Every structure is written in C-alpha cells, then in structure tokens.
Amino acid sequence: MYASPDDHLTIGEVIRRTGMPASALHFYERKGLIFSERTSGNQRIFSRHMLRRISLIIVAKRLHIPLSDVAEVFAGLPTDRAPTHKDWQRVSRRWKKQLEERRRVIESLERELTGCIGCGCLSMKACLLLNPDDTLRGHGPGPVRIQQPSATP
Template sequence: MPLDPARQGLTIGDLSERTGLAPSAIRFYETHGIVAPLRNAGGHRRYARADIRRLSFAMAAQKLGLPLAEIAGHMAGLPADRAPSKADWTRIGTEIRALLDARIDALTRLRDNLDGCIGCGCLSMETCTLWNPDDRLATKGTGPRLVLRD
C-alpha cells in the first residue's frame, strides 16, 4: 500500500487514535492479515490511511458475529497497492450480506422452535423440529450424527 509521502504513513499511535484500538489490538489484526503495514528505515510500522477503514470494517463485521478468519478471507481480495474502492467494498458487502441472511434465517428458525423445545423433555431425535426436522439425520446412519458431524 503506498504511503502518504508527506507523512510517510501513519504511525501505530496515529492509527490507534483514529480507530480507538489499542496498539496491541492493531498488531493483533495485523497478524490476521487485516492490515499489512510497511516498515520505515528505522523498522517502525507505517500504515496507509486506507487501514483506518480496513480496521473499522473488521471491527464492525466482528460485532455482527463474523469470525476474524472469515473477515480476513473476505478482505484478502482487497487491493494491496491502493485504497479499496467503493466497488471493492460493495463486493465484500454483497458476500457478507448472503452470510448474514443465512444466519438471520437460522436464528429465526431457532427462535420460532425454541419455545416448543425448552422444557419439553422429549429427547426425541425423530420428532425434534429444532435439531432434526423431518428426521433428516436418519439418512446419515445410526449413532450421534450431530456429534460426529459427518
């Protein structure tokens, strides 16, 4: 990522002030590939201004429940040689929207079936609408299919 020649990039303190993250948290995000600072002649990290947005996006996505590895995977496609464009962010947003929609659907099903499950005591893997609707697990064989995850 090109650095601002007038400032030679942002220091970790500058980035910390702009994002509200502690320097240790910024270094943590760095280890996960969210930001990739350059080093100046003295070996100090220097961040591009675009890293403010990258970190802000990662923090927002984590608040939505996305794991950091998944966020980093989406961000890996962002250009390293320039600030991401609106089209770059739109592409990532579209991908994440599909994941969020699937999670919303799953949470809605959980919410709608939970009241019949709490305290019912049925322990029936054949009739449980929450864990085994329509006895789908029967096609996978016998035994603890949910534990085996095959």
C-alpha cells in the same frame, strides 16, 4: 489541510482513529489482515487506507463474522491502494448473505422456543402434541430441533 489516501499514519495515530489497541493491530497484521511499513527509524507506519480495513474488522466483530471469513474477503482486496466502491460492494454483498442466513436461523429458533424446542423432556403440554411418545429421542441428545434447524425431524 487535505489528507491524501497515500498518506501514512503512525501506529499511535491509527490507535487514536480506530480505538484499537496496539496489541490488536499487531495481531491483525500477523494474520495478514492489515499491513504496515517501517520507517528508517524502524517505526511502524500504516497507509491511510488501512483505516478502512480496520473499521471493517471492527464491524465484522460486531456481526460475529469469524476472522477467517474476514481474511477470505480481504484476500480479494488490494493491499497497495484503497479499495474501490465496487470492491466494498462485493464484500458487503457476501456478508449480507451470511447475515440473512443468520436471521433465518434466529427466526426459526424463535418459532421453536415459542412452541417446543424438541428436547424430549415431555414437560410442556405442547410436547405431547409435537413430540408424542418422545420420538425425538431417536434423533440425538439435547434440543435437536434447534441444533439442526434445517432438518426438523
């Protein structure tokens, strides 16, 4: 039997398909990330294309993308029909840029950790070379090079 994108799924079916608990689905619905309808018996049902939205929320969580960013992206997607391939490409391009920026920050952090993290502790030999006379103390407390990766003092 062919499943039409216009078919509706009960909340139990959505839970089985996505692995998300009902409480999470209710939360995402309150946040306007997913939508359901009610049957005449007041049972919550979801359009089949909501599975894609829920899957994207799951992926976003794995990537540590905040729900506010998910909401921004979803605001540009249709709610009454399945998004097109072009719609999903637009979403993935946006998140790809965010992931590339994160990768850049992580690589910078890796470089700092192999040398000096700029904490002003003067406990490593490298500190004498990279932070002579504890000059980084004037840039604030803590590991200032890591906290401000784009503005290395």
